[in-house]
Every structure is written in C-alpha cells, then in structure tokens.
Amino acid sequence: MDALVQELIKIKSEGAGAVLITVVESQGLDGLDSGDKCLVRDGRIVLGEVNDGDLEQTLLREASERLSDEHSRLVSVETASGGQADVFFEVMPSPPKLIVVGAGHIAVPLVKIAKLMDYHVVVIDDRILFANRERFPDADEVIVGDMAETVKALDITPTTYVVLITRGHKYDEPCLRELLDRPAKYIGMIGSKRRIKACFERFKEEEYVSEELISRVYAPIGLDIATETPEEIALGILGEIIKVRRGGKAQSLSRKR
Amino acid sequence: MENIYDDVKEFLDQGETVAVATIVSTKGSTPREVGAKMVVTAWGEILGTIGGGCGEADVRREAIEVVRTRKPRTVRVDLLDDISSDSPAVCGGIMNVFIDPWWKDEESD
CATH class of the missing domain: 3.40.50.720 (NAD(P)-binding Rossmann-like Domain)
Known part of the structure; x- marks a missing residue:
C-alpha cells in the first residue's frame, strides 16, 4: 500500500492523469476482494494485478472513458465466467x-x-x-x-x-x-x-x-x-x-x- | 489542489492504520459529489469532508471500526429522514460511502 500512496503522490505532482480502480463489492469474481486496487496510467495498469485478460480490457476501457469525462464513478463489471463486481473508478485528472x-x-x-x-x-x-x-x-x-x-x-x-x-x-x-x-x-x-x-x-x-x-x-x-x-x-x-x-x-x- | 494522499502517507509512515471514506454513488441531493473523500484515524480524527452533519458522524463511527478490523465496508447514508434535524447538512439524498483501511505492509519496505 506504501508503493501505491507514493505513486499517487507522484502522479499528482507530475500533473499526470490516472485512474485508481477499487473493488467495492465482489460477487463470485475469482481472486477479487473488496478493497483490491489497481492503478491505471498512460493506458496501462502500473500497479496491482488483474489475472483475467478480458476483465483487464474492460477495466482499461472504462478507465479511459472516466479519464476523458473527468467524473469518478461506480461501475458494475461482469465477467464471462458469470462473476460480478461493483468497481469504483476514481479519476485523478491532469490539469486542463x-x-x-x-x-x-x-x-x-x-x-x-x-x-x-x-x-x-x-x-x-x-x-x-x-x-x-x-x-x-x-x-x-x-x-x-x-x-x-x-x-x-x-x-x-x-x-x-x-x-x-x-x-x-x-x-x-x-x-x-x-x-x-x-x-x-x-x-x-x-x-x-x-x-x-x-x-x-x-x-x-x-x-x-x-x-x-x-x-x-x-x-x-x-x-x-x-x-x-x-x-x-x-x-x-x-x-x-x-x-x-x-x-x-x-x-x-x-x-x- | 488538495491531495489527501499526502495525509495518508504521513499516517502510514508513522505506522498507523487509517480509513479512507469515499462517496462512490449518490441519489438525489447530497452535500458533496461522487469522489469526495475523508481520512479517519484510529481515534476518530478527521481530515477532509464528505459533507459534515449526521451523515459524516455515522461514517466516522464506522470508519473507526474499519481501522480496527482492517476490513473495508460500504455505508449507506440516508439524508432523507433527517428533515426535522437542524443540521445544515440536510439535503434529502442518499449516498453510498466506501470505507477502506490503509496501512503500511511490512514486507513491501
């Protein structure tokens, strides 16, 4: 968690755009628990891991949309295997x-x-x-x-x-x-x-x-x-x-x- | 611009666990927007605000529990049944607040 905090502070000071993704509630989503996080910057995950390739693509796509409209949002995410999770996308926009x-x-x-x-x-x-x-x-x-x-x-x-x-x-x-x-x-x-x-x-x-x-x-x-x-x-x-x-x-x- | 993570880092560096409470969704009129955050320490000290009033007090109470158990939880704050209250934070909406414990893992240092 220390590495994440440091990265978040660095992003802010560099004025870079990023999205912090947090699992709020997970129902039957393998290996994902409430509180799990990953950080997206420059279109890729720079901290945290997502083991499911399709899920990773979904998260990256959503992160990019959130970054462009500059609104944080809670999104319900589903996977092919039938899992579901409420995931919060916290936008840290770069200054316009x-x-x-x-x-x-x-x-x-x-x-x-x-x-x-x-x-x-x-x-x-x-x-x-x-x-x-x-x-x-x-x-x-x-x-x-x-x-x-x-x-x-x-x-x-x-x-x-x-x-x-x-x-x-x-x-x-x-x-x-x-x-x-x-x-x-x-x-x-x-x-x-x-x-x-x-x-x-x-x-x-x-x-x-x-x-x-x-x-x-x-x-x-x-x-x-x-x-x-x-x-x-x-x-x-x-x-x-x-x-x-x-x-x-x-x-x-x-x-x- | 405020950066709440500077505060989080300071607490983590002192070996403390803190709870970060974030408004993740709202319905109706609420005092602050989705994404607003506050940090709560083990003693209930607050940095930042998610709108003040009774709702914030409820979240603070839950957050102290989250620090103790290190297990995240979501709290639904209902500002509807508060109309008779004289608190300035009566807005008539509902907000869901995710409360998440943050601490420094020993192995990652």
Whole structure:
C-alpha cells in the first residue's frame, strides 16, 4: 500500500492523469476482494494485478472513458465466467491545458482568467512584440514561432482546449488544419459567421475534410452573452470551454431569459 | 489542489492504520459529489469532508471500526429522514460511502 500512496503522490505532482480502480463489492469474481486496487496510467495498469485478460480490457476501457469525462464513478463489471463486481473508478485528472493561438488583445484577459482557474496555459504568436513575458506574466509557456508549425508540434490530449484568435483568417485556417484530427476536447475559432462559413466550404470542397471533423469546431467562438469588450469576449470563450468540459447547458439557473 | 494522499502517507509512515471514506454513488441531493473523500484515524480524527452533519458522524463511527478490523465496508447514508434535524447538512439524498483501511505492509519496505 506504501508503493501505491507514493505513486499517487507522484502522479499528482507530475500533473499526470490516472485512474485508481477499487473493488467495492465482489460477487463470485475469482481472486477479487473488496478493497483490491489497481492503478491505471498512460493506458496501462502500473500497479496491482488483474489475472483475467478480458476483465483487464474492460477495466482499461472504462478507465479511459472516466479519464476523458473527468467524473469518478461506480461501475458494475461482469465477467464471462458469470462473476460480478461493483468497481469504483476514481479519476485523478491532469490539469486542463489551454492553448491560445494569437497573442492579441483578447489573449491578455483570456490568459489571466484561465490562470485563475488553474489551467496550464500556452500562448503562441509569430510576433515577439505580442508573445512575450511582459504581456503574459502568468502564462506557463510563451512561444514565438510560426503558429501552424508550433501547433503541429504540440502535445494535444483529450484534456487540451485550443482557442484560435490570431489576427486574421489567413493565420487561423492553417492552424485549424493541423488541429482537426487531433484529440483536443475543444477547438474554438474566432470570426464572423460569413467568414467561418467560407472557411468551412473551402475545407470541404478543396480538401475533402469530413463534415464530422468540421462539426467539432466551435465557431464563431464563445457563449452568447452579448459580449462587447475584450475582457467579456475572453470570459465568453472560457464560459464555453467550461460548458464543454463539464457538460453544462449555459442557461441561467433561474431559467430567466 | 488538495491531495489527501499526502495525509495518508504521513499516517502510514508513522505506522498507523487509517480509513479512507469515499462517496462512490449518490441519489438525489447530497452535500458533496461522487469522489469526495475523508481520512479517519484510529481515534476518530478527521481530515477532509464528505459533507459534515449526521451523515459524516455515522461514517466516522464506522470508519473507526474499519481501522480496527482492517476490513473495508460500504455505508449507506440516508439524508432523507433527517428533515426535522437542524443540521445544515440536510439535503434529502442518499449516498453510498466506501470505507477502506490503509496501512503500511511490512514486507513491501
């Protein structure tokens, strides 16, 4: 148990994502007792043993789903031999990562608010006058370089959120091309309805990008809260990210309009 | 972010057995969410919270037993029949709390 506690502490300090699986109640499941545990990280069991190969696959699949929706849950698991167990999947999510492409006037409040909420924040721009430490003292990483090339090289996971707010469609579009088939939880792109429609039409016609991939993109970006200032737009974008992350409806809880 | 396992480690390093109580499922309105945890020591000292009130007191009592016997158990906490109580933790829901003993195995060191 000592090794497990140490591993759990290490996972937390590294900011890695993991799932601790605990048997809560076992009925006729060979060799599994209440309190038995295993730890899943990077898609495999790193501590604890499961002797049944099918059961191991079931547990890994469930763990990966839990990690992606960030909700711990009690799950009833059955095996081919007729055993059954209630198993608790405790999610230890890695901190969400926000990638802000384009370091203009919306990026500044966006990074500030995201840091308040403990996101790991990366800012990218090709202009050092904009992407620098003076403008973004709170950001975890500030990268100066070709935006599409930089996005291409970044590690993007199911807990990554990407906001495309560059100074023009000429720059947003190549970044979006690099992102469409990556596993980001959220991709948002700024722009007017008309320009976005034109962009998506081009994608479909010229490059045979599927409707399914395009429908992942949140564009125009943000919640409809009639934002006006850069600060309000930034809040609207983060509101949308929270909605996607937590599965909300984004209405007033009072149902008032 | 809180990390309850830091506390668990400290107790284990001192050779103590502790109980970790986790809300594993809920029905209706409950004071805390699935996954909320608290650590209970042999003397009933509590770190963290699963919502306070009578429900937490019941879990604490059971947890002391779990530390003593080193056998896990699940406790159903019913917040429904508590309406007349003046405890602030009356929510009207039900939660299942898994209580699990943790200790340091000698052979693994």
